[in-house]
Amino acid sequence: MRPEADPFTERTPRVVAARHLTRRQGRDKAGRFLVEGAQAVREALAWRNGEVHELFVTATAAERNAELLQTASAAGIRISEVTDKAAASLSETVTPQGLIAVCDAVPQPLDQALAGSPRLVAVLYGVSDPGNAGTVTRVADAAGADAVIFAGDTVDPHNGKCVRASTGSLFHLPIARSRDAAEVFAACRQAGLKLVAADGYAKDDLVEASAKGDLAQPTAWVFGSEAHGLPDDVLAQLDTSLKVPLYGAAESLNLATAAAVCLYASARDQRS
């Protein structure tokens, strides 16, 4: 902290530079992104696969998060006080929390994210809703998945809503991304994973597949967007398709709840 100096304003060059990270283009160029709020910043500080480069904090947020700032300071991270207006200019939330970290981008190269012998991987294909992508990342983490891959025209994992919905999980397990879905599928196969589409229109359901022992195999579950599911040309590239059985009158599950059922079914069978 620089108690002696005036707080940075929204026009201070370092704040202006950080503000570029509120847009995907700026993030892609810098290879960095913004993490907001005490919980997420704490996760970022504990993260092993990347670094926090600097912290911006309002006077009010500094008071509330003294311990966290001590941790950051002890780690040699530059901490700058900013005005409320500057903090708001870096925030994507309606009620800015006054605490923002500049972090390394989370994705790793595909082969690195899939290194070792992964048993359970979640692939998001064409998922445009950032809240859904973040929630599936959280579920994958909870289910003990080895990696989450953002494939094709899927939302940026650094999107503020995705970061928030992941509640820190973006920092817990390897994340990779590639616009080239075929490359993702090839890398998964190379890593020994069976590619299974989660598809509401599939002939077979995952309870039957589980009973046959199919889910105990190393599996990459591929999830499509809530609105459109997985297109036929993607389904054709995968090894099989399974649906979550609908026992009642509901026509479908939403993406996150379907992913929870799929990933936990595999996690259970792989551990039993």
Add this chain to the structure above:
Amino acid sequence: MRPEADPFTERTPRVVAARHLTRRQGRDKAGRFLVEGAQAVREALAWRNGEVHELFVTATAAERNAELLQTASAAGIRISEVTDKAAASLSETVTPQGLIAVCDAVPQPLDQALAGSPRLVAVLYGVSDPGNAGTVTRVADAAGADAVIFAGDTVDPHNGKCVRASTGSLFHLPIARSRDAAEVFAACRQAGLKLVAADGYAKDDLVEASAKGDLAQPTAWVFGSEAHGLPDDVLAQLDTSLKVPLYGAAESLNLATAAAVCLYASARDQRS
């Protein structure tokens, strides 16, 4: 439809009366609620446990939903054209869909919702987020649950966001509600259901419980709010607590994904 008459405005008495249903107090008093949009209205028209009393539709929405209006008309339901402004005054969404039905309230008496020999029931306790309540209702429907019960200080199932998140499931299975949670738990026991808390802090997890055959029993899963979980005095009234195992580094699952894992674990064991 009344093509010969002027469309109702937001000041037409029937529209004014319907507008009272946008508030919980008005709904409770009238025993009716508003359902918006083609999908939800279609579900309401097909509903067996209550009636649609009238439909309000804008000229634009009438063109788009001719078939649905024919179905309603054939069923003797009063259909009135309304201005865009009147439709907006009945809508809780940012982009009103111009089609609103006045329906009977969905809850049935507890003993009726739990009639027969229910095997799987979802109880929401103190869930204040309407989107969560609606999504859990959708998941319960998908998992083939026999009823959903809104207990204690839980959101009104007729809240517009809850209705939308349920994507029609409110009309698919019996819904009950009671502010008196003890009454709900007693009714569940009376119906032969074991009361199981979904509790992230529980000692035992549901995969172990499943392996022991515990989830094959008739079960009422009790879910608390995402922020606060279930309070101790509620946990003390239940038969047991189970957590969803967290295999990775995530601290928790959100309510809807946790409910999906719990309800599908029971559904699977009860059907195998």
